[in-house]
Amino acid sequence: MPQLNIAKMVSGFALFLAAGPAQLALAAAPSAQAQQEIAHLQDYLKNSGCEFQRNGSWHSSVQARDHLQKKYDYLVKKDWLQSAEDFIARAATESSISHKAYEVRCAGKAVEPASSWLQAELKRYRAQLR
Secondary structure, eight states, X not given: OHHHHHHHHXXXXXXXXXXXXXXXXXXXXXXXHHHHHHHHHHHHHHHHOXXXXXXXXXXXXXXXXXXXXXXXXXXXXXXXXXXXXXXXXXXXXXXXXXXXXXXXXOTTSOOEEHHHHHHHHHHHHHHHHO
């Protein structure tokens, strides 16, 4: 009898492994609304003309958008991103290597944390859609 239970467990585990990747693939993508909001934030950054500081160096808005896109892609693959807030917190707040905060510098304005800058735009964007 014990061997039969072990066989059932092994069989069940094999089914779990077979179904696992399909389930993970479905869960990995943020909702359509979150994807739209994240795309807006990325385009907003790219088109802002502002500079983006990471690890002590300033980068163009286009370079910053490209960098955050790479982080976005990585986070989606890991299933660590479900919302625009997740994107800001996990991709656009700080360097995952040095843990130094990202900053944004726009012409005529004070330097501010990238997370605050993006959160303000997300709030404005959502209000505009209502």
